[in-house]
Amino acid sequence: MMPMRVVSGFALIVMLTLVSLVSDEAQAAIDVYEFETVEQEQRFRDLSNEFRCPMCQNANLTSSPGGVAADLRREIYRMIMEGQTDQEIEAFMLARYGDFILYRPRLTMQTLLLWFGPLLFLLIGIWVAFTIMRRSGTESPGSGESLNADEEARLKKLLAQKNQDASDQA
Amino acid sequence: MKNLKLYLPVIGFAVLAVFMWRGLYLDSRTLPSVLLDRPLPEFELRALETGDQLVSLEDLPDEPFILNIWGSYCLPCLQENPIFMAAREQGIIPIVGVNYKDTDDAAREWLDDNGNPFTLSIVDDTGRYGIDLGVYGAPETFIVDSQGVIRYKHIGVIDYQAWDDEIMPVIAAVQAEARS
Known part of the structure; x- marks a missing residue:
């Protein structure tokens, strides 16, 4: 069935x-x-x-x-x-x-947003995409988020400790 | 500048919220009439009272009046009829009926059964005059001033609240205008 x-x-x-x-x-x-x-x-x-x-x-x-x-x-x-x-x-x-x-509204002051709103949003989208791409392009690793002296020292210490642990195990 | 960027989503949300809030209170059923503040369109039609004799703008009252689009098939028209009957009995304002897309016999029977609030019942059986009035279905109600200019349009049934809050103030205003 x-x-x-x-x-x-x-x-x-x-x-x-x-x-x-x-x-x-x-x-x-x-x-x-x-x-x-x-x-x-x-x-x-x-x-x-x-x-x-x-x-x-x-x-x-x-x-x-x-x-x-x-x-x-x-x-x-x-x-x-x-x-x-x-x-x-x-x-x-x-x-x-x-x-x-009218299904196709006439172009008046009142319908301006209706007609060009999508274009406006497209432009905003392009602008956002462009800024994001430009930022990720120009910022080489480390340049934007560089560590200050304290952090640098801490990183070195951690790395040294890790190396120490590794050699200890070996 | 960096702070401003941080607030962009909030600003975006606020703008959207304002538009949508407004949208909640937009009534898409009642279309604004383009005929407001325009003279009542011309017509040459029969009236229920006159048989084959045609009536036109000249046969309408010289004073402010209500033009009500109705039909015997229209339930909301039945609902607003007692209000119009009371208005006629109290002599508040003359009411002219436009019998819209109906038959004479059905219209006469309806008026006999439910009471006739109209000083004149214009017959628009084809709906052609309705098109000139931008009507899209009974009931619709216009308030016309003493110059024959449409001053107000109400779409749908007129209940007591609409009569008191919307219709009466306009009637009072156009009647005061007519007297001055």
Whole structure:
């Protein structure tokens, strides 16, 4: 029975994966819109992917089944068919839902850290790595942590004692 | 200089802590409305009361009023209805309803069952006006001043606490403005 169960577990995973793929397809196909050109359809897909659903927040308009996302897709369709540009459609969304609607935030004072934060951290990382490497490079043994006279004397004494012990045993 | 380096991790921690502390109190559900301090968008829609006759901005009150986005399917709307009913009975402020993505029959039935706090019920069955208002789901509530400018937006249910602490002060302010 055991191998059977393993197989069925695997089958379940495969099945769930397939179901999730299929349901993505199904969701995308809820709206039936007819386009005049392939380019229009492509723009519709791109724009629906580009905007974030205000209701579900962590999904774009394409993958959100819910009310307002469907309405916004309808608006995108209408504007594409009216011949509006992507910029005009984006402006429409921004005027109503604000920056939140954009998955790719605009570059403003508020989003400066968001855009360049990772670069900042990279620079800090490079600086830290550089300082560590430079320090370990320039500091030849003994130069940085040289012993003072007392320690030197103590070391000599210990070494002498060790040599003494060794010769005693021999 | 050497001492400063020693404190770098502490400083780093402090900076992170400040950001995260702030993050704890950021409510990602309620998006700031870009329509604040902008005029209410234009519309030409039916109203439940007018049948096929269209209403527009001109049919809205000249004084400050509340614009409430609601639907018969919306449970929180049921929850805030008694507050609006009381506001109407006490004559605090006119309330205009926008029946959002609903059917007329269901809306009428809901109002009959639960009481109608609205002086006018605009029908936005397609949700198109909702998009112009930046609405993403009922209930949402706007306070509009006597100039027709949106002065406040509340997202989600208005309970007694929200009414007393958030809504009433804004109403008092816009009404005082309108009188002066």
